Amino acid sequence: MPALTPREVYQQLRDAALGIRALQPLAPCSTRGQVHVDIEGWQLLLDFEGHRLHHCEHCRHPDGREGSLDTWQRYGTDPVSLLSTWELAQIERLLLGIMQR
Template sequence: MPALTAREVYQQLRDAAQGIRNFKRLDEHCASNPVQVDIDGWRLTLDVDAGHLRHCLHGQSPDGREYAFDNGQRFGTDPVSLLSTWELAQIERLLA
């Protein structure tokens, strides 16, 4: 089974930011540390620091395919880096 691409994970975040998909936080609310979220069956682990979304550390689609963050990746391969400023602000608001 092929791995998820950054663009596929980005699409879920973008749709959640626009209110197209349901966004649910799965853990206790805190401003930092990895945060688990569900976006219509997609499970994402997000790196949040002082309320700011930094990276998507891991993602799993409903069909079981996975995405894993690699610090050595080039720009544009982290779904968070593909978000517009407005989309990023909306996701951070949903995480608050």
């Protein structure tokens, strides 16, 4: 099974930023600055610390395919770096809402 590409994961983050897909917490927020979220079946582990989304550590597609920061570095990017400034701000706003629950 092929690994998820940064662009595939970026599309999920983009859709969440636009309000097309729902971003929901999967587990209590970690004190290590990581948050585990679900975007309509896609499970993402995000590095979110200091009110800033730094990168996506890992993603699992509903069909079982996965991608991780180690894999994406071979492509020279991670999904978060593909977000526009506005999209990034929207995702950070959503994540802040999760952290404050």
